[in-house]
Amino acid sequence: MKLQTLSLGALLMATTSLAAVNAAVAQDQNQAQTAADQPAEAATGDSNASPANEITEVVVRGKNLPKTMRRTAEVTSILTSEDLKRTGDDNAATALTRVAGLSLVEGKFIYVRGLGERYSSALLNGAPLPSPEPLQRVVPLDLFPASLLGRVSVQKTYSAEYPGEFGGGVVDLQTVALPRDNFLSLGIGTGYNSETTGKKTVTYFGSATDWLGYDDGARSLPDPLRDALAKGKLVNPNNYPATGAGATSELQKIGHSFTNADLNLLQIGRPTPNFSVNGSAGQTYTVLGGKLGVVAVADFSNNWSVKDGIHYEDDYQNTANNVSLNSLLSLGYTHGAHTLKWTGMYIRKTTKFAATRDGFNSNGFFYRKDRTGWYQRELGLSQITGTHALTPKLVLDWTASYAVTVRDTPYDKFINYTLDTSNAATKGLYFTDLRNGGGNETAFSNLKDVAKYLGANLTWDYSLGEGRDGKLMAGVSVLDNQRDYQRRAFEFKSVNDSLAKYTRIDYLFSDYNIRPDFLQLWETGSDSPQAYKGGLFVSSYYVKTDLEVIPLVRVAAGLRYEVGKERNDLRFLYQTNTKPDRASTQIKETYLLPSGTVTWNFKDDMQLRFGASKTIGRPQFRELAEPTFREADSDRSYTGNPLLKDTEITNLDARYEWYYGAGEYLTAGLFHKTLDKPVETISTGTQLQQTFVNAPKANIQGFEVDYKGLFESPIKGAFFESKQWLVQANYTFTDSSVKVKTGDKIAFSRTTFQPVEASLYIKDGAKLQGQSDHLANVQFGWEDSEAKSQATLLLTYVSERISVRGSGIVGDPDIMQEPGTQVDFVWRKGFDAFGRGLNFQLEARNLTGTEYKEYQTINDKRVYVDRYDPGTSVSVSLSTQF
Numbered sequence: 001m002k003l004q005t006l007s008l009g010a011l012l013m014a015t016t017s018l019a020a021v022n023a024a025v026a027q028d029q030n031q032a033q034t035a036a037d038q039p040a041e042a043a044t045g046d047s048n049a050s051p052a053n054e055i056t057e058v059v060v061r062g063k064n065l066p067k068t069m070r071r072t073a074e075v076t077s078i079l080t081s082e083d084l085k086r087t088g089d090d091n092a093a094t095a096l097t098r099v100a101g102l103s104l105v106e107g108k109f110i111y112v113r114g115l116g117e118r119y120s121s122a123l124l125n126g127a128p129l130p131s132p133e134p135l136q137r138v139v140p141l142d143l144f145p146a147s148l149l150g151r152v153s154v155q156k157t158y159s160a161e162y163p164g165e166f167g168g169g170v171v172d173l174q175t176v177a178l179p180r181d182n183f184l185s186l187g188i189g190t191g192y193n194s195e196t197t198g199k200k201t202v203t204y205f206g207s208a209t210d211w212l213g214y215d216d217g218a219r220s221l222p223d224p225l226r227d228a229l230a231k232g233k234l235v236n237p238n239n240y241p242a243t244g245a246g247a248t249s250e251l252q253k254i255g256h257s258f259t260n261a262d263l264n265l266l267q268i269g270r271p272t273p274n275f276s277v278n279g280s281a282g283q284t285y286t287v288l289g290g291k292l293g294v295v296a297v298a299d300f301s302n303n304w305s306v307k308d309g310i311h312y313e314d315d316y317q318n319t320a321n322n323v324s325l326n327s328l329l330s331l332g333y334t335h336g337a338h339t340l341k342w343t344g345m346y347i348r349k350t351t352k353f354a355a356t357r358d359g360f361n362s363n364g365f366f367y368r369k370d371r372t373g374w375y376q377r378e379l380g381l382s383q384i385t386g387t388h389a390l391t392p393k394l395v396l397d398w399t400a401s402y403a404v405t406v407r408d409t410p411y412d413k414f415i416n417y418t419l420d421t422s423n424a425a426t427k428g429l430y431f432t433d434l435r436n437g438g439g440n441e442t443a444f445s446n447l448k449d450v451a452k453y454l455g456a457n458l459t460w461d462y463s464l465g466e467g468r469d470g471k472l473m474a475g476v477s478v479l480d481n482q483r484d485y486q487r488r489a490f491e492f493k494s495v496n497d498s499l500a501k502y503t504r505i506d507y508l509f510s511d512y513n514i515r516p517d518f519l520q521l522w523e524t525g526s527d528s529p530q531a532y533k534g535g536l537f538v539s540s541y542y543v544k545t546d547l548e549v550i551p552l553v554r555v556a557a558g559l560r561y562e563v564g565k566e567r568n569d570l571r572f573l574y575q576t577n578t579k580p581d582r583a584s585t586q587i588k589e590t591y592l593l594p595s596g597t598v599t600w601n602f603k604d605d606m607q608l609r610f611g612a613s614k615t616i617g618r619p620q621f622r623e624l625a626e627p628t629f630r631e632a633d634s635d636r637s638y639t640g641n642p643l644l645k646d647t648e649i650t651n652l653d654a655r656y657e658w659y660y661g662a663g664e665y666l667t668a669g670l671f672h673k674t675l676d677k678p679v680e681t682i683s684t685g686t687q688l689q690q691t692f693v694n695a696p697k698a699n700i701q702g703f704e705v706d707y708k709g710l711f712e713s714p715i716k717g718a719f720f721e722s723k724q725w726l727v728q729a730n731y732t733f734t735d736s737s738v739k740v741k742t743g744d745k746i747a748f749s750r751t752t753f754q755p756v757e758a759s760l761y762i763k764d765g766a767k768l769q770g771q772s773d774h775l776a777n778v779q780f781g782w783e784d785s786e787a788k789s790q791a792t793l794l795l796t797y798v799s800e801r802i803s804v805r806g807s808g809i810v811g812d813p814d815i816m817q818e819p820g821t822q823v824d825f826v827w828r829k830g831f832d833a834f835g836r837g838l839n840f841q842l843e844a845r846n847l848t849g850t851e852y853k854e855y856q857t858i859n860d861k862r863v864y865v866d867r868y869d870p871g872t873s874v875s876v877s878l879s880t881q882f
Contacts, residue, residue: 112168119167127401130449158613160558178293179282187879191274195871203269213323222257255514261506271304290335309868314359337389434494445487470547486531534621568624617647702734774799788830
């Protein structure tokens with residue numbers, strides 16, 4: 001068993017040399033995108049124009065219609081680098097909440113039009129990404145800092161060049177563009193949170209270098225334990241007996257090798273202010289008659305988050321110290337009709353977690369549960385892309401990508417205490433019951449996810465005459481995604497009831513007490529699978545045409561043929577009956593996925609779009625895997641269901657677009673989706689134990705409105721006169737319902753694979769999980785080019801949604817989440833000092849102090865499952881460019 005962090009830095013170093021050998025560097029296509037997104041000027045004809053000029057005038061789509069919207073026939077929203085700067089959002093996940101119909105869940109997953117993260121896909125420069133999350137195959141978007149992104153697009157209607165796993169939409173992250181001008185930029189920042197900074201909270205020592213996101217070896221897998229795990233048998237006194245009176249057994253040596261006091265003992269600390277540093281550089285060179293561009297970006301941040309809240313009737317406090325290190329290197333080369341680009345990326349995010357919770361247990365005793373953890377996520381990417389104009393009308397583009405993500409969780413620990421209220425000598429003291437098991441745990445887990453992707457497309461520009469230009473596209477792609485997950489958990493059990501159980505935990509688990517006659521190390525588990533290997537292999541072929549069938553009416557139609565093979569193999573890390581590993585799931589499906597969109601540019605600045613398509617959604621690896629996984633933050637357990645099937649989706653869309661001014665627009669759209677066999681999470685007796693099932697059917701429909709207006713200042717005076725004002729708002733209404741009728745069955749592992757009535761767990765007409773009826777965003781601000789300043793007030797509203805579906809068998813109501821309204825403010829100011837231009841940015845988040853709330857309604861009364869105040873955050877940063 002390999003429980004260690006993969007050296008992703010080594011991967012990128014290796015691929016850098018590979019890129020140099022192949023000269024795989026390219027001029028970033030996004031460099032041209034900025035210019036392409038500028039409004040197209042209307043053609044102005046006269047009565048003496050030639051026939052050719054008259055035809056040209058007919059096909060112009062309007063003076064204010066952005067070229068991006070003229071090039072794509074699909075419903076697409078785009079965030080440029082300027083948009084990211086205006087909102088001040090520090091990562092892709094929070095930035096995307098500004099887009100109509102998108103909402104953020106768990107701070108990192110994007111829901112599009114109310115559909116969960118399993119129905120949306122994330123691409124980086126057009127290539128799929130692996131995920132470091134045990135419960136998801138979708139990559140969490142909080143991993144991607146805004147500083148690494150040049151452009152983010154969200155396509156909400158399906159087209160054949162994208163993967164068939166498409167429900168709500170596809171998010172395509174484009175890395176920063178290659179430089180037009182040489183530059184060097186440096187920045188620093190700091191921040192304060194009203195509920196975190198300087199407040200007393202729980203923490204633990206860990207190691208002296210934790211603040212860097214790397215520990216000093218304190219959490220490394222001990223060598224004696226590593227050797228024992230390699231033997232393939234349970235680590236317990238039965239398999240590792242003492243060798244004689246007074247002798248130190250092998251099991252005792254393993255227990256002594258565990259790091260104790262530094263990771264067990266909770267302490268009171270005060271979080272320091274958040275801080276960050278960043279730098280970027282770009283240079284362009286002339287090489288062998290072509291242009292070579294280099295962009296390098298790096299940033300480091302350390303921030304704290306404290307949750308002081310309520311879980312049912314228990315009080316808890318969680319502290320997370322999040323440390324991020326991100327870097328990107330992009331090399332691009334263009335020569336004539338050929339461009340090559342290599343992108344290397346390394347992202348690392350660690351969370352040092354400490355928590356305590358107390359209250360009365362089911363037996364009426366007052367208890368306390370302490371937790372410590374270290375969650376380390378890394379992503380390494382090496383990607384090569386090329387674009388080649390084979391002829392003036394025939395273009396080949398291709399992408400080759402290799403990406404690895406790792407999630408390493410060493411020493412994930414909990415300890416249960418009970419308050420002594422009966423023994424006169426020890427009354428009022430907490431003690432730890434170590435006799436029967438379940439009183440403590442130390443777990444080591446590791447997840448590795450690898451995605452290899454290769455794709456190529458041919459695009460032919462053709463014309464049918466009379467201004468009816470079109471494109472014919474054909475492509476092929478192969479995706480190989482492999483995941484390996486394993487977890488080993490241990491506890492210390494006592495063989496006698498000793499007063500030592502009242503001692504401080506670092507003393508209790510000291511080497512002196514770990515001996516055959518007192519504390520013994522036991523590995524938790526039995527003769528059952530403890531790990532899994534997941535695999536997804538998808539080969540795809542598509543053809544698509546995009547043609548102006550008559551002037552101002554455009555049709556884009558495509559067909560995608562996709563063969564998918566998904567498997568999930570259970571693994572036995574230790575075996576008492578020599579059971580072999582077995583394949584728990586094999587899903588082999590072939591799909592023919594049609595898509596089509598009609599765009600009618602009926603006025604010079606207006607157009608209508610109508611789209612229809614068939615797409616799919618595949619179960620995620622963790623949803624298929626039987627071993628139980630416990631999520632640390634929510635303390636909920638998930639068991640996979642190997643009987644899950646693919647979801648088939650029918651999509652219908654219509655949208656009106658009016659681009660009434662340069663950079664100004666009003667759009668309104670309708671959408672409807674039918675889902676056959678959508679995957680839902682259900683409770684299996686209690687809210688803390690959940691699994692996954694295919695609900696029979698579901699419908700989702702709604703509408704969205706998006707507006708952006710720019711205005712000259714209506715007020716005269718020194719402050720107002722030079723300012724341009726921005727008003728931007730969007731609203732989405734979504735209505736969904738799960739369809740369950742008598743006779744519908746569902747099957748999952750906790751019923752030993754026997755189908756049961758679906759209505760026992762899913763109520764007919766219930767909303768889909770994670771779907772909010774109302775989403776709204778408002779931005780109001782100004783920009784002053786003379787004063788080099790920009791200010792934006794941002795408001796986001798998300799209505800309540802189901803976070804956990806209740807169990808119909810025991811009558812538990814659904815757990816509802818109430819995100820509410822959040823108000824933010826961002827101000828940027830440029831000025832000169834010390835002979836250099838400086839940029840200052842101020843961000844204020846959650847100005848209204850909106851609380852996080854999850855609740856159940858029992859007897860017409862709210863019972864809070866989770867409630868805490870995230871506080872109001874204020875941060876400042878200063879940067880300069882050389």
